Amino acid sequence: MRIAVIGAGVFGSLIARELSKYDVDVTLIEKNLDVGMGVTKANSAIVHAGYDDPPGTVRAKFCVLGNSMYEDLSKELDFEYKKIGSLVVAFDDREVKVLMKLLRQGEENKVEGLRILEREETLAMEPNLNPAVKMSLFAPSAGITEPWMVAIAAVENAMENGAKLILGEGVVGFEKRNGRIVKVVTTRNRYEVDLVINCAGLHADEIAKMAGAEHVDLYPRKGEYILLDKKLGGHVRHVVFPVPTETSKGILVLPTVDGGILLGPTAEDLPSVMKDRPLTTREGLSKVKENAKRLFPRLDLSYVVKTFSGLRPESPRRDFYIGRSKLVGNFINVMATRSPGLTAAPAVAKYVVEEIIQGEIGVSLTRRKDFNPFRKGIVHYASLSLERWQEEIRRDPRAGKIVCFCNEVTEKEVIEAIKRGARTLDGVKFRTRAMFGRCQGNFCMPRIMKILERELGTDMSSLTLKSENSWIVDGKVRE
């Protein structure tokens, strides 16, 4: 059985990993030069509790299920996940009513541990919150993670278990016979397949159209963010939401797993031609600031590390669109993966493999006895005890050479990232957090380029930031 998964975002990656538990031939095809660099790269990074999604929706079901899987998943795949809990805060009676609605909704969705907190208890938990708060809804099961690492870790583990990863090839068409897909056509190759799973994120509608399968039209709903410096770490302890609006969960404030603070996102619907343009705007960023200030009036907004934006794959139905195509029998859509997609993805992966492929389609898959569920992350030496770090340096001196001073990343970590597939500066950055600190790579970027040059046996001028044409240096100053 040859299965092609199109798109290595959090959905495609976790589906590939789920499939690698079985005796099948899995090929994950990604048009970018790295995994997890689409929608999965830029979002709020929240593992949602699941009270926000209307009962009965597909996303409500998978959000709560996915949330319950994160703890184990993060241990198996060794990525950061912190179950810090969330608060939705209400400032007036109207907002308090919304809290009550969310509470009922959450209970109906079977979210565990939801509680309404009075003002005092809210402020005790979140001391820097605007004291005008009246009440809050506490969800202990909400957490935070590093979304791209979920995808990277899942793919590493899938590959360890035999899956193949194809990077830098976009799917441009399909060859069909008798209404079934027999080949996936990419910009470079053709792959013979028995089954195709469409996880192409913002572009999943285009892929479905190419295949002649059902689809919903996708358009980007943009969210702009501001990331604040670790110096402010501790100012915010939970994921803090305002009460949601019609279109989104609102502009929120939350800690990141490595101690910074994230503000955002806005919600702005864009035409589908803007699918690859996550632009930030003056208006958007001011809106983020204003709203964050309303929640945390004492937050010092002069400590900006960077601003960015992400695009939600939204559809008019406002729900995930997941299922086997009726028109093309060996084609499965995982589409309209809006929020809370990151949370839902592990549960969706299981559902696709167990209930769609094995159940609905009736493929009988045999479990591999030698499946190894564990993947080890790249060691951050500076976080080890001094004794252990000392040992590691004795074994390999490069573990003692710090290249990124802000985040204390060693040369050994950079080399390890390259061994695991980093080919671009972003590839190193998102795997090691080098260049991710307050100086944004102004010290270490040229040094990391030297390491990439050496390890890949290439020339500096062929290195890129993230994609084929995002070159960094031009010719030589002198020959």
Added chain:
Amino acid sequence: MKVDVVVIGGGAAGMAAALKVSEQGARVVLVERDERVGGILNQCIHNGFGLHYFREELTGPEYAERFKKALEEKDIEVLTNTFVKALDVREKKLVVVSEDGIRILETKALVYAAGARERAFGSLMVPGDRPSGIFTAGVAQRFMNVENRLPGKRALILGSGDIGLIMARRLTLEGVEVVGVVERLPYPGGLLRNVIQCLEDFGIPLFLSSTVVEVRGRERLEEVVVAKVDENFQPIPGTEKVFEVDTLILSVGLIPQIELLEDLVEVNPTSKGIATSNLGQTSIEWIFAAGNCTAIYDLVDYVTYEGEMAGKYAALYAKGERFGPKVAVKAGENVMVVQPNWYDPSEELTLYVRTRKVIEKGRLVVGSFEKTFEELVPSEMLRVKIPRRHLNGLSEIVVEVKEE
């Protein structure tokens, strides 16, 4: 390892400090995280260094070389590629890491000379795409001077301080087309001499009262949008101009690096650097600091003087001498930055002052000291020695510039 003084940072300040410590007969070790000493000087291959200190015009690397040589001659222990992981203030111990492993340095005094870092693009909150091709001047210089690479083909420069101006000339000479320098202030940030020699002589336009309002390019930078700004630096709609460039070089300021001591010592509210006395002593008496981590200096010569001062007093401290009491130095009218933060009568007070605005004729007033200056601009730092007699009996020293 046990020493009298540890110096953190091997830039101009740290090298000067280490030499001074050793001159005092104390045992010193210098810790540098980069592969060589010299710090930011290594990147500045233009002229203009050393006019005060050596009475000669040197390039950055030449200036650094003289100190490197002296360090070698004096047999001063220098640990390069070594990172200070932690500082134990109570035990006076440092944990340092290198390819040789983790070491503990026990010391009696410390000179912190970690320099400054460039303000990063991300913190400017410029709207638009996030393409490659946006570099700080330091990264661009490193590419050209150390790696022998050009950062692009057509460039725009943001920031008209001396670094931005010199970058414009350098890039032009290396064959990169520089389409302009953008400055948000109504006047250039750097020296007039540099405006003439680096821009006018090459026909590079300077866009004053302007800023970058958007960057465009899905992969590599393609366009930069520049607009005029009002008095509050807010862009004025309708004044946008689009430049087709593949490179944007930023020279938008330096930030003192205070990370290791942050939350431990007092910070100079005017410079955001580590607060020190005129001896270089911080609010923790065994810790001294000097150079760009205390305030951003205009000239490396000044940094050297301050490094020497900190080195001398750190060595004396290690030998058991104690200093003080200190008198606070505060910024008064029209003063944006004043360094040092305290006056210790053990040495004469050398003040470094930046005004808040352009002042055609201004009178510097410090205690009973007065001196008149012409054409004071915020981008040029005043260095003034205040004789002791003007400060006698003051419980607080306010530094003011009165407009005349």
